[in-house]
Amino acid sequence: MLAVKGRYNGATVILDSKPPIKECEVIVTFPDIPAPVKPIEPQLDDGSLAYLFKDYVDDGIREPIADFGSAVGNEQW
Numbered sequence: 001m002l003a004v005k006g007r008y009n010g011a012t013v014i015l016d017s018k019p020p021i022k023e024c025e026v027i028v029t030f031p032d033i034p035a036p037v038k039p040i041e042p043q044l045d046d047g048s049l050a051y052l053f054k055d056y057v058d059d060g061i062r063e064p065i066a067d068f069g070s071a072v073g074n075e076q077w
Contacts, residue, residue: 002019004016008028008030014040053065
């Protein structure tokens, strides 16, 4: 069984993330106390590291990404 968070707007269930399943039957469970609903803001993929790591949660095990500083010649990072 796979659990995916989302919200219900009175007519449609909107998932926070796309599950890795193409098609299947689902069971929707509503909590006793509804969580506050925050509006979903569209995020455009601009190819930046900030976008790529927007949902990253530090687990305290891995080392942080090294900052290589600014480019000196033709390098682009």
